[in-house]
Amino acid sequence: MGYRDVAKVGLGGPVGSGKTALVQRLVPRLDDAGYDVGVIANDIMTQEDADRLRDSFADRLPTDLVAGVETGACPHTGIREDPSMNLAKIDEFTERHPELDVVLIESGGDNLAATFNPELADYFMFVISVAEGDDIPRKRGPGVTQADLLVVNKTDLAPHVDVDLDVLRDDAETVRGDDPTVFTNCKAEEGVGEVVDSIERSILFA
């Protein structure tokens, strides 16, 4: 057993876009669907972060399937140029839990150019939030254009930050072609089911 034997889902995106909140919504749903799930968060910086992460899955996952990976102040290196330490962590997971089905790998908050190494993530989703402005897709950052799934989070904030969701939707379609985009409001669990469906369809049923 090793990292090649499990499905690996990468979640990238800018700081504050809601990657952690999305992971916290995805885990219970995947768990309920019968999958054995592990979680890796890159760039957990403080002990408090690490404790909070572990606590947040305490009723769902064994504590040794929730881990932080420090990336030496290089979040993009950890998921793109040199994913070896993430892969090593997944190997640790599979050694202890050969039944593992899927690992969610949350990147440290980064810029729009961050992409996942295809040898690290079988499925790469890029998470942005409406609060960052409706011009994000138009910038055509590699994260937005190359992700298997674009997640536009915090839709509930759109009226407050003067963002038109239709503009976002049209721009995403323009820059991503046929690749899917999902709108979510993690707080209200809106759209999360669609994300789970996409993951299942793309890599877990395959």
Add this chain to the structure above:
Amino acid sequence: MTSSAALLTAMRLSDSMLPVGTYTASYGVEQYLNEDEIETADELGELLGGYLRGVIGPAETVALGHAHRSAAAGDLDGVLAADERLGAATLPAEFRDSSTKAGRKLLELLAETDGDPVDDGGGGAAAGDGGGGAATGDGGGAVDGVNGDPAAGDGADPLARAAVDGTVAEFAAACEAGRADGHYPVVLGVVCQRAGLSSREAALANAYGSVSGLLAAAQRLGRFGHTAIQSQLSALFPVIESVSDRYHDAELDAMCSFAPLADVMGMSHERADRRLFMS
């Protein structure tokens, strides 16, 4: 003379783009900066000079040299002894973890990228001979031995097949089976021997890689300018050279490791409230 291909391999192995997780290790440097023990670039240089003279030279280079000689003699037990002793000499657990993670990743990487036998007729026979040929040569002779191998001449990747050949593969299997830890300098010693680099050259590659990695780590922690970092790097070259000269052919039993303050920093880092690095 080192062949061009061997030199290219040395550069490849000491390049920061080698994907073995080096960027996640600071070997205590992060803690020195967090505790304001290191503030100026000169102090950083003194710290790394101390690492070189207290750890990288008398511990890592000694292990690397012994692993290199053992690989040349096809002596897996010698490689395992170097690996065991380096682990026993490294007191902070995080330092051992960073070293073994990188070492194992290098073994895995080479098995993946350089493991497939090249289908060039004579190459198969040469690979078969590789272990035996090296076993009869002494440490220095290994360079000529590999250069004499037609499949490893200029233009060919001297690491081709190295990862599935003899001692490298046996060592990787021993790590996989839990009989060895796979410390990076030991892996590097074995791999460099197979690639036709001398143990002194391997020692230089290891020391350079360590120093540049730690300087880069310090820079990413945000207090030093790029020219200050490069000045320290070049100022440390004579130290890199002298510890490589002094320790690459030392007996394994003579291994020492003395950096108690760095040990304390590494041990404190394990429990640090805030951390960007694994060590």
Add this chain to the structure above:
Amino acid sequence: MSAADDPADDPVVPPAFREYGDQPLPQSPAFGHGKNGIADLVLGREGDNPTRLLSDLVKVPYHLTGTLDSDPAPGLTTVCLQEPTGGVAQGDRHSLSVEARSGARAHVTTQSATKVHSMKANYAHLDATLVAESGAYLEYVPGPTIVNEDARCLQTTTVEMAPDASVVVGDIFVPDGLTDHEPFGFEHYHSRLEASVDDDLVCADAVDLRPAERDPRDPATVGDYAVVGTLYAFAPTAADVDALADALHDRLADHEVAAGASLLKDDAGVTVRVLGDRSTDVTAAVEAAWDETREALLGVGAPLEGRGR
């Protein structure tokens, strides 16, 4: 000197010290009367009875008056080695061997600090071999080793233990000059501790210092500190070494020292490194670590108040 005693044949003696060993001593030869101290101790224990000294071979300058059974830990006996000569001189070879048989519990210490005097020729060798059989608990926490100006000191410690034994070793190194108390005035200090659990090497902590060649006062080595202490707690099958490491780290947080604790290779126990300005601070920290270790391994703290150095 017989050929069998020749340190040139002893693999534990590094080449530089073999060369020092060839230098003649002006007054009396190395291994002469009183220079070749030996203490061979064997300790055993029947069931829950106190641990007893089964045999002892002791040669001057070592002196042993008997054992003390005042330790709070059940069945644990204390062996205090005395050394009336007041220090270690050039050409001295001291060799201590302690064997704790199955189930024995013993604490071995020295009456005072070991002063390694200034030298003009040859060297001093302090050797200790600690063997702990199945279920044994053995402590060796001697006083600090004070290495004076121009001294050459070789200190070798070997631990051989069964996986279910425990061995605790304390080491305090004081590089102190006699005249102006400028540290690191000695010529050569080489110390090596090697510990094996069955045949697996779990610790090989070795230092080779020649301050004239390289000043160890850089930020990696000792920085501005003057005294280095280490506590090695070998306990390969102890229940929770992680917790012990954390407890040791926390325990030393309030001391006037820089200190850290970490798991040994193969999780065979914990090492604690301590640096301080003064010998008393480092000694207090190492003894606190010893106390904490005892508490974890035996459920009883160390008799610290009786140490009175």
